[in-house]
Amino acid sequence: MLDPLRARAGRWSQVVAAVDDAMALLAVREIGALDALRDGPLTAGELGARLGVGPRRLRAFLDVAADLGFLGRQGASAAATYSLDPRDEALLDADADGAQLLPTEDLRTLFSRRAQALDVLRTDVGLQVASSGGAVSEGERDGFLRYLDRHARAEASEVAELLSDEPINRFADLGCGAGTYAHALLGRNPGATAVLVDRPNAGALVQEGLRRAGQAERACFLGADLHEDTWVAAVGAPLDAVILSNVVHNHDPEACRGLLRRAATALRPGGRLLLKEFFMNDDGAGPPGALRFALSMALMSPGGDLYTCPELAGWLTEAGLDPGAPIRLLTAPESFVFVATKT
Numbered sequence: 056m057l058d059p060l061r062a063r064a065g066r067w068s069q070v071v072a073a074v075d076d077a078m079a080l081l082a083v084r085e086i087g088a089l090d091a092l093r094d095g096p097l098t099a100g101e102l103g104a105r106l107g108v109g110p111r112r113l114r115a116f117l118d119v120a121a122d123l124g125f126l127g128r129q130g131a132s133a134a135a136t137y138s139l140d141p142r143d144e145a146l147l148d149a150d151a152d153g154a155q156l157l158p159t160e161d162l163r164t165l166f167s168r169r170a171q172a173l174d175v176l177r178t179d180v181g182l183q184v185a186s187s188g189g190a191v192s193e194g195e196r197d198g199f200l201r202y203l204d205r206h207a208r209a210e211a212s213e214v215a216e217l218l219s220d221e222p223i224n225r226f227a228d229l230g231c232g233a234g235t236y237a238h239a240l241l242g243r244n245p246g247a248t249a250v251l252v253d254r255p256n257a258g259a260l261v262q263e264g265l266r267r268a269g270q271a272e273r274a275c276f277l278g279a280d281l282h283e284d285t286w287v288a289a290v291g292a293p294l295d296a297v298i299l300s301n302v303v304h305n306h307d308p309e310a311c312r313g314l315l316r317r318a319a320t321a322l323r324p325g326g327r328l329l330l331k332e333f334f335m336n337d338d339g340a341g342p343p344g345a346l347r348f349a350l351s352m353a354l355m356s357p358g359g360d361l362y363t364c365p366e367l368a369g370w371l372t373e374a375g376l377d378p379g380a381p382i383r384l385l386t387a388p389e390s391f392v393f394v395a396t397k398t
């Protein structure tokens with residue numbers, strides 16, 4: 056029988072070794088191996104010659120990618136040929152629908168951010184990234200928001216459906232990202248107008264999206280900091296609805312309470328605030344995906360966390376809204392919404 060101490064050490068090693076999987080997969084992609092394999096199966100030698108890299112090291116990376124199920128592998132050792140899984144073609148083709156589904160962090164970014172964990176803990180200052188509204192380049196914000204847009208479309212139409220029982224003439228989408236939720240709501244309410252609010256350098260992408268959706272006449276972009284009061288007057292309150300999707304998890308409790316208060320101020324009596332978030336158990340100890348998400352918020356946001364439904368309901372009530380019961384989304388079972396009404 057395995058000595059219990061060795062078993063614990065083995066489990067520890069297994070956890071730490073998971074970073075090698077991420078390293079191998081991203082390196083294989085970024086060196087260009089997956090793109091080269093779109094032309095057909097190749098050995099590590101043939102692939103190395105095409106990419107200008109040595110075959111011996113390359114083979115070790117390819118073998119792990121194959122073990123993870125992202126490459127086919129036929130034959131033995133150096134003579135093995137590697138092939139692309141045909142299902143992944145659409146992920147790699149920049150023009151295909153699946154292209155923006157892959158996480159946007161490249162190998163260097165992924166590891167350099169996580170390597171700063173101790174500094175973040177010691178200084179209590181999170182990293183600046185696009186998702187949390189940090190001061191990042193337009194390019195980084197653009198890549199992240201396109202990725203998010205691809206993921207959010209089904210959820211956005213479910214959310215628009217949830218709000219369809221009452222007419223909406225004017226609404227705001229706060230922390231709009233690419234504008235996915237506003238597009239869905241404008242689509243469902245042909246007479247509605249909207250203001251989409253986010254960091255100023257999201258403006259070009261948001262406006263491009265509105266033009267593409269044929270909604271530019273009915274909506275405008277406002278570049279602002281949601282933690283300041285100025286946007287409330289600028290959105291043309293009072294509004295019928297406010298969308299706040301995946302925004303509060305980026306901010307600390309005080310900032311969230313302030314943001315919800317301002318959002319409530321922007322609503323007319325009877326108006327609704329749609330708050331969408333990832334679900335965290337009431338005891339804050341799961342599910343596992345929520346704990347990992349909260350961990351990335353701890354590392355990469357100014358003060359963010361995943362808040363529980365009772366915490367959020369308490370803040371909504373404090374802001375003068377009736378939160379109602381949380382609703383789990385069919386298109387995103389890890390997420391839920393509150394449709395809170397201004398009393």
Ligand SMILES: C[S@@+](CC[C@H](N)C(=O)[O-])C[C@H]1O[C@@H](n2cnc3c(N)ncnc32)[C@H](O)[C@@H]1O
Pocket residue numbers: 185186187188189200203204207229230231232233234235236252253254257279280281282299300301302305
């Ligand atoms: C995770 S994204 C969510 C985007 C979109 N609502 C969705 O659900 O697809 C969070 C968005 O909130 C914006 N954001 C976060 N904090 C902000 C702040 N203080 N002021 C303005 N925008 C902010 C970020 O720039 C980012 O676009």
